[in-house]
Amino acid sequence: MEPVVLFVHPDLGIGGAERLVVDAALALKSRGCRVTIWTAHYDPNHCFSETKDSGIPIQCCGDWLPRSLMGRCQALCAYLRMIFLTLYIVFLSGEQFDVVFCDQVSACIPFFKWTRNPKKVLFYCHFPDQLLTQRISLLKKIYRKPIDWLEEKTTGMADCILVNSHFTADVFKQTFASLSQVEPYVLYPSLNVSKFECDLSEDLNSILPLSRKHIFLSINRFERKKNLSLALEALCRLRDKLDLLEWDKVHMILAGGYDERVAENVEHYQELKDLASQFKISDHVTFLRSFSDEQKLNLLHNCICVVYTPSNEHFGIVPIEAMYMQCPVIAANSGGPLESVVSNVTGYLCEPSPKDFSNAMERFVKNPNLKITMGKSGHKRVMETFSFEAFSDQIYRHICKLTVSPLLS
Ligand SMILES: *[C@@H]1O[C@H](CO)[C@@H](O)[C@H](O)[C@H]1NC(C)=O
Ligand SMILES: *[C@@H]1O[C@H](CO)[C@@H](O)[C@H](O)[C@H]1NC(C)=O
Ligand SMILES: *[C@@H]1O[C@H](CO)[C@@H](O)[C@H](O)[C@H]1NC(C)=O
Numbered sequence: 001m002e003p004v005v006l007f008v009h010p011d012l013g014i015g016g017a018e019r020l021v022v023d024a025a026l027a028l029k030s031r032g033c034r035v036t037i038w039t040a041h042y043d044p045n046h047c048f049s050e051t052k053d054s055g056i057p058i059q060c061c062g063d064w065l066p067r068s069l070m071g072r073c074q075a076l077c078a079y080l081r082m083i084f085l086t087l088y089i090v091f092l093s094g095e096q097f098d099v100v101f102c103d104q105v106s107a108c109i110p111f112f113k114w115t116r117n118p119k120k121v122l123f124y125c126h127f128p129d130q131l132l133t134q135r136i137s138l139l140k141k142i143y144r145k146p147i148d149w150l151e152e153k154t155t156g157m158a159d160c161i162l163v164n165s166h167f168t169a170d171v172f173k174q175t176f177a178s179l180s181q182v183e184p185y186v187l188y189p190s191l192n193v194s195k196f197e198c199d200l201s202e203d204l205n206s207i208l209p210l211s212r213k214h215i216f217l218s219i220n221r222f223e224r225k226k227n228l229s230l231a232l233e234a235l236c237r238l239r240d241k242l243d244l245l246e247w248d249k250v251h252m253i254l255a256g257g258y259d260e261r262v263a264e265n266v267e268h269y270q271e272l273k274d275l276a277s278q279f280k281i282s283d284h285v286t287f288l289r290s291f292s293d294e295q296k297l298n299l300l301h302n303c304i305c306v307v308y309t310p311s312n313e314h315f316g317i318v319p320i321e322a323m324y325m326q327c328p329v330i331a332a333n334s335g336g337p338l339e340s341v342v343s344n345v346t347g348y349l350c351e352p353s354p355k356d357f358s359n360a361m362e363r364f365v366k367n368p369n370l371k372i373t374m375g376k377s378g379h380k381r382v383m384e385t386f387s388f389e390a391f392s393d394q395i396y397r398h399i400c401k402l403t404v405s406p407l408l409s
Contacts, residue, residue, distance in 0.1 A: 002032040003403045006097040008085065010078055010104055012039040012058065013046055016317065017104055017126050020164070020189050022048050024101060024124075025056050027392035028399060036097075038089055040065070040081045061088050075129070075147050079107040086111040098403050104129070106154040113157055120402040123158035125184065127168055127314045128175040152176045160398055162187040164315040165336045185398065188339075190391035191320055191382065195293065202298040204253075207286055212251035214365050217303035217327075219296065219318045220310065221257040222268045222289075227309040227332070227352060228254060229275055234307065234357035236279040241362050250365060251284050252307070255299060258289040300325035304364045304371045308337060311352050316340065319347075320386050323378030328371060330360045340386070346378035 005028050009021050025035045035056055042060045044052060051058055062084040068074045086108040089095055100112050103124040112119045130148040135141045155161070155176060161184040163169045169184045176182075204215065216235065220226040235252050242250065254272065258265045269289065276282045291299070300306070306322040308331040315336040319329045323340070329347035331337035343349040348363075350356035364370055384390070 002034065003098040003399050004034045004096065005036075005099045005101055005399060006089070006095060007035065007037040008082070008089070008100055008102040008108060009037065009039050010082055011041040012037065012051060013041070013043070014048060016189070016315075018048060019317075020124065020126070021101075021103060022050050023190060023192070023388070023391065024395050026050060026054060027388065027395050029054070029056060030392060031396045033396075033399065036095065038085060038093075040085050059093070061085050061093075073143070075133070075144070078105055079147070079150070082108045083111060090115050099399055102158075106151055106158070109154045109157045120160075121158045122160045122162065122398060122402060123155060124162045124164075124187070125155065125168065125172055126164055128172060131171070131175060152178060155179065156182060159402055161185070162395075162398065164189055165339050167312070167335050167338065168314050187391070187394050187398070188386055189315060189317060189320075190386050190388045191317070191324055192388060193324060196297060196321075196324060198294050198297055200298055200301045202295070204299070204302050207288075208251055208253075209283075211248050212284075213249045214251070214368075215303040216250070216252045216305060216307050216361060216364075217299050217322075218252070218254045218307045218309065219256065219299075219322075220254075220308075222265045222272070224264065224268055225310065226256075227311060228256075228268075228272055230309040230332075230352055230354060230357060231307045232272065232275050232279060232281065232285065233354035234361060235284065236281055237354045237358035238361050238365070239281065239284075241358065242365065246365060247284075251286065252281075253286045253288060253299060253303070255288040255291055255296070296321075297325060300327045303327060304368070305330055305347065305361070305374075307357065307361065308332070309352065309357075311335065313337060320382055323347075323375075324382040324386075326372075326375030326379045328364070328374035328378060330357060340381075342377070342381060346374055346381050 007025055012018055025037055029035050038059045040062045042058055062081050065081045067077050082105040099120045101122050109121050112121050129151055156179045163172055163184045166186055172184050218231045239247050276285045300322055305328040308319055308329055311332045311334045313335040319337055319340045322329050323346050329341050331341050331349055332352040333349040341347045341349055348360040350360050
């Protein structure tokens, strides 16, 4: 009998965490497991298409509970919503299952463990929740204290803990000091490469001057923590290293998720534009505030390398997408890219300084072959380490380990 796996997730929208949950469900389904996804919020107009057409049942419950109390206490509300959902599943839904896969909110774990037939729980930690919020006021500190404590205690009750990178595993151990006996396993997110089969004939002449052959691409939301100014500073330094003719061929595209309702996106976009004009490189920089998946692939296909600026990124899917598209990556030498990019093979890992980034960028301008050789190595690396097959094998193995009876193992 293949295991029956229940997924429990707070909000099944469109984000990195949801991508992982949906991929994990599809992976287990493809191995014969019966899977169901339970969530507190699901909107068929704002979700990944696989939640509609893959035959995986989606069950929604408890969406009437508030998400915040007058804009505050979001964590507390998220906990209550998840606990309500869990109680419903355990006592009212009639669901029979072997393993629960949960992520983001660990507060539901004890309720699966305390039932008459305790269930095995697998918890996927994208990043410790308590590190994702700021504690400026004393009140906030007091409010978060019990929540942080609860996060640590309930996380420790899971039977198996997975994280998205060795970087996150280290952060996990530092953050949850009382869980030192727990060894989280790394399960890297994967890419659905069938989405990458698309028309790549679109050229960039409609948005760029004709002479620009050497295109550097950054893909990141317009947020300050992504350190996009580093890309502009590096481009400015690169100008000083090149002669006029070479510089005329160089261009940078800053493409990024942008939402007009998010103040930081709006402000930071303007700050970056101002910075570009302050450096007098505005006519070598194009900002793209929204783009389709197909456009993204065309951008990756046409650039000579991706410049990935954030430090301490938890995992970072962009370098994986770039390498799959045979595009080398220059990334800061911390966080997830340390595990995805192989320096000097699939790109360069650099100190997050304009000097180091521009040195690496110069290599691509001076030696166009580099894009081809490094691009091929990057593609190979993605196929070996980040493929959906590799991802499926691993998650299935973890589920089987949890369901095999202790007498047999
Ligand atoms: C990958 O994408 C294809 C096409 O969009 C879809 O049919 C398939 O279900 C996806 N698979 C996974 C594992 O996401
Ligand atoms: C961001 O980039 C600047 C250089 O532009 C660098 O000095 C700084 O350390 C970077 N920030 C982080 C968090 O790495
Ligand atoms: C980088 O790779 C090139 C070509 O394979 C090699 O000649 C060079 O020694 C390498 N540099 C470092 C620092 O590993």
